[in-house]
Amino acid sequence: MAEPDSIDNLLRAAGIGIAEDDPTEPVLTLRMFLLGIIFCIVVSGLNTLYTLRTPSITISSSVVLLLAYPLGKLWEKTVPSWTVPLGVWSFNLNPGPFNTKEHVLIYVMSNLSIYVRLGADVLTEQQMFYGYSAGFGFQFVITLATFLVGFCLAGLCRSIAVVPKDLTWPGVFGVTTLVTTLHGIGQKDTQARYDTWNISRYAFFSLVFCISFCWYWFPDFIFPALSNFNFACWIKPKSVIVNQLLGVKSGMGLIPITFDWSQISYLGSPLLIPSWAIFNIAGALVFWIWVVAVACYYSNIWNTGYLPFQSSKVFDNTGGVYNATKIVNAVSGYTLDVQKYQEYSPVYMPVTYALNMFGLSFATLTALLVWVVIEHSEILVTAMKRLSKGGKQLLSALFLCILGVEYWGVELRWYGVLLSCAVALIFYTPLALVYATTNLKINIDIICRIIAGVIFEGKVLANIWFFDIGYITTIKGLYFAQDMKLAYYSHIPQKSLFIVQCTGMLFGTLASILTLNWSFANIDSVCTSEAPNGFSCPFSSTHFNTSLIWGAIGPRRFFKNNYRAMFYFAILGALLGLPIYILRRKYPRSNSLWSKIHIPLFLGGLNYIPPATGMNYGSWVIVGLIFGWVIKKRLSAWWGKYNFVLSAALDTSVSVAGVVIFFAIYFSGASKGFKWWGNEVYKDTCDWKECPYLEVPEGGRFGV
Numbered sequence: 001m002a003e004p005d006s007i008d009n010l011l012r013a014a015g016i017g018i019a020e021d022d023p024t025e026p027v028l029t030l031r032m033f034l035l036g037i038i039f040c041i042v043v044s045g046l047n048t049l050y051t052l053r054t055p056s057i058t059i060s061s062s063v064v065l066l067l068a069y070p071l072g073k074l075w076e077k078t079v080p081s082w083t084v085p086l087g088v089w090s091f092n093l094n095p096g097p098f099n100t101k102e103h104v105l106i107y108v109m110s111n112l113s114i115y116v117r118l119g120a121d122v123l124t125e126q127q128m129f130y131g132y133s134a135g136f137g138f139q140f141v142i143t144l145a146t147f148l149v150g151f152c153l154a155g156l157c158r159s160i161a162v163v164p165k166d167l168t169w170p171g172v173f174g175v176t177t178l179v180t181t182l183h184g185i186g187q188k189d190t191q192a193r194y195d196t197w198n199i200s201r202y203a204f205f206s207l208v209f210c211i212s213f214c215w216y217w218f219p220d221f222i223f224p225a226l227s228n229f230n231f232a233c234w235i236k237p238k239s240v241i242v243n244q245l246l247g248v249k250s251g252m253g254l255i256p257i258t259f260d261w262s263q264i265s266y267l268g269s270p271l272l273i274p275s276w277a278i279f280n281i282a283g284a285l286v287f288w289i290w291v292v293a294v295a296c297y298y299s300n301i302w303n304t305g306y307l308p309f310q311s312s313k314v315f316d317n318t319g320g321v322y323n324a325t326k327i328v329n330a331v332s333g334y335t336l337d338v339q340k341y342q343e344y345s346p347v348y349m350p351v352t353y354a355l356n357m358f359g360l361s362f363a364t365l366t367a368l369l370v371w372v373v374i375e376h377s378e379i380l381v382t383a384m385k386r387l388s389k390g391g392k393q394l395l396s397a398l399f400l401c402i403l404g405v406e407y408w409g410v411e412l413r414w415y416g417v418l419l420s421c422a423v424a425l426i427f428y429t430p431l432a433l434v435y436a437t438t439n440l441k442i443n444i445d446i447i448c449r450i451i452a453g454v455i456f457e458g459k460v461l462a463n464i465w466f467f468d469i470g471y472i473t474t475i476k477g478l479y480f481a482q483d484m485k486l487a488y489y490s491h492i493p494q495k496s497l498f499i500v501q502c503t504g505m506l507f508g509t510l511a512s513i514l515t516l517n518w519s520f521a522n523i524d525s526v527c528t529s530e531a532p533n534g535f536s537c538p539f540s541s542t543h544f545n546t547s548l549i550w551g552a553i554g555p556r557r558f559f560k561n562n563y564r565a566m567f568y569f570a571i572l573g574a575l576l577g578l579p580i581y582i583l584r585r586k587y588p589r590s591n592s593l594w595s596k597i598h599i600p601l602f603l604g605g606l607n608y609i610p611p612a613t614g615m616n617y618g619s620w621v622i623v624g625l626i627f628g629w630v631i632k633k634r635l636s637a638w639w640g641k642y643n644f645v646l647s648a649a650l651d652t653s654v655s656v657a658g659v660v661i662f663f664a665i666y667f668s669g670a671s672k673g674f675k676w677w678g679n680e681v682y683k684d685t686c687d688w689k690e691c692p693y694l695e696v697p698e699g700g701r702f703g704v
Contacts, residue, residue: 007168011489013640014173015180019100021491026095028496031075032102033503036109039064040504043110044511046659049519051117052124052526054538054611059659061175062652064110065103066209069182072098072106100179104490107175108483108497109504115150115476116512119143122468123516124540125547126410128527129324130460138408139513145400146468147505149421150476152394153428154484157477160379160429162484167436169485170272174651176489177644181205194641204642205649212261212653219260221661221671223678227260233685240691247687248615250308252290256618261654266616267608268439270624271647275632277438278624280601285617288360288606289352297351300694302562303703304351308690311353312538312610314545316345317701319692324544328460328552336458336552346562347549348703356609357546359566361446363573364604368442370577371600372430379429394421401469411462412469416455420470423448428474434600435478436485442600443607445471449550453558456551463551464543532666538611562703573603 011017043059050059079094119142127133154161161167179185181201199207219227225234232246232255244251248258258264270278297304306319314322327341349357372379398421405412427444434442445467452466480501487497519526519535527537549558559567576599583594606617627646632639665671682688696702 007165009640010168010173013177014644015176015185016173016489018180019185022099023491025099025101026092027101027105027492028499029095029102030091030093031072031079031095031098032105032500035068035071035075036106036500037503037507039068039106039110040112040507041511044112044116044508045515047117048120048512048515050658051120051539052519052523052535052537054534054536059655060651061107061111062178062648063655064107065175065178065182065648066652068103068106069098072103100183100185101490101492101496103179103183104175104486104492105496105500107179108486109500109507111479111483112147112501112504112508115147115479116143116508118472118475119146119468120512120516121537121539121543122464122472123513124527124537125464125543126461127520128537129540129544130328132410132461134408134410136513136517138404138410139516140509141400141408142404142465142468143509143513144505145397145404146473147476147509148397148400149394149424149469149473150478151480151501151505152397153424153474153477154480157429157432157481158484161432161436161481162488167433167485169436169439169482170274171268171435171439171482172486172489173272173644174269174648175486177201178205178648178652179490181645181648194637196635196637196641201641201645205645208646208649209653212650213657216261216654216657217661219258220262220658221665221674225678225682227258227263228682228688229257229259230682230685230687231257233687234681237685240686240693243686243691244309244693247310247685248613249687250310250690251614251687252294252309253614253616253618254290256615256622258615258619261650262658263616264619264623265651265654266612267620269647269651270620271627271643271650272439273624273628274438275625275629276596277440277598277601277605278621278628279596280598281440281605281617282621282625284602284605285614285621288355289609289614289617293351293355296355298693301351302354303348304354305694306692306696306702307348307350308692309351310610310613311350311690312542312545313350314353314548315348315350317348317703318345319696319702322347322545322548324548324552328548335460336554341553341557345701346703347553347558348562349545349549350610352609353545354563354566356606357443358446358563359569360603360606361443362566363569363576364442364600364607365444365447365573366570367573367577367600367603368427368430368434368444370574372433374577374581376430376433379433405465410465411456411459412452412465413456413462416452416462416466417469419451419455420448420466421473423451423470424474424477428477430600431474432478432481434598436481438598438601440601440605441475441478441607442604444474445546449546450555453550453555457554457556458552460547460551464547467543467547542611573599576603 008017043064046059076094076096076098081092081094083090083092123139184202228248230246230248230251233243236242245254247253264270296302297309307315316322322345326344327337328335398417401417402414405417406414431442431444434440448467448470449463452463456462456466483501484497487494523531523535525531526535527540529536580594580597580599587594589595609617627639627643632643
């Protein structure tokens, strides 16, 4: 854990603790509610839209903060200060200056847009990949229900995951920095503390924003090859080895160069992540992807040599994309047709898919539990006590979940809901501890998939909703806890935060569902490779492949012939943390090597692969270490003053530019006919076409 002095310096660099709290400031104002609801509706809709796109763009918190500030100030200057007499509900139209608490609560309400996109992926999977539409009522109830489960998880664990000072939640630093920058808080203090450039944070933000906004037009529209910069593949477009080693789509990405911030920040801004966490991810990338996966691939382990090195698709024994409709469809009641499955083919996965989504996921599960038991046992005991005292808060959320799955008949039964919530309760605390210190989420969905696959064998819809209630609610709970920490930093009363979060849940849910249904009806070829502007639904596609394996085929059939060795990773995960713990106890210095090694991150930090690639992770690591280690060490004053501002400016500009480009160029049809070398060259490569290393044997099948 970090030393208190370093934590204080870090927080002040992020704009936290540089101003005294004013308890008389108005918080729940009409201005805050109106702006918050508008942003919540708009941003929830856009983020739902963008979850269907690759590369995905998130309308980040900094966008809302940037746009809300001038609107709040305009309200402050123009709206009369009239009191509306409604008895105990009386309020003032303009209660005074637009303050930071209102500003942060507008962000909190709109930040729910990030949560709704998680549920949108599952709804997309059910309707567009399995062909089952349960209707608006189901969409609304199940989305709201999973919100409430996550909300309860955060509330139950607030004292252990939010309040402790050493759990800094670095994901909020971009928010706090931008808020203090826009409101001009601590300008003299900042200049006095950091002996570096004289340009103010606000001016620096404005400059970077403008430059980045203009630049993003090139990698996103004018010159997309700058985004997918597989330049070696342009020279040798038909060389399988070159494309697999240096490719950025289906290759290893050994030269991870891109000029697109949305590709670099695919995992989240690397400027917010502690350098020790980035080193753990770098080690994982090198060892698991560039060494272990490469060795397995070129040795044709699990017949992976007949498949692309990297892909979010799963394949049959001809090397073609697995056609799920041959074995499960509406006619079969969304259950597996065993005879057709035996006649067709087992499922085969690319090596990175198999290794990361299954082998490393098994290892991560056991590593997380061992890690929290041996290193945070006191927190675990506290969590259990909190659960026994406050568990009743979950009842209303459980009721809605059970109502949704039982009434609309999506195959998951009431006992499946209870079991999935039990999984969420077990893993929430260790996941929160990791996220609160690294801003990185670890994937535990494999345990949900396997449990559902065993209990509801052959039922794909039951599998996806067990996953949604057991895992997606946990992620939503992490985001809720992060908002609680932000409110704690901003001196916002918990009651006010609760009211705003409930309001956001309602409007965010409605906006997301309406946008999703509009997209299905109006975007041509949505969720296919022919969709315009990358609307191929990459996350839902990956979920579909996973639910196909665990839901339709099931763990018993899946592990019968292939991938049995994956179970040994669970033993590896359980054992790997023990020697590190012993060495950390033997060498307790805060700067020792062993104090920096984080086994759950080393095993579970690559959980975005697929659809993320080695290029995404490699560029993220390089940029993160340049700023978080090199610049922070050599130019500490510059880093303290501008690092978090730079992150906010880049995130904001790319998000705004992405929206403008989509609606002005792609959606309007202005992009039709725009074709030249710069937006075609990277596609005419084996990297883009996902060429395999080995040719399918004579007879057209392998593995038989």
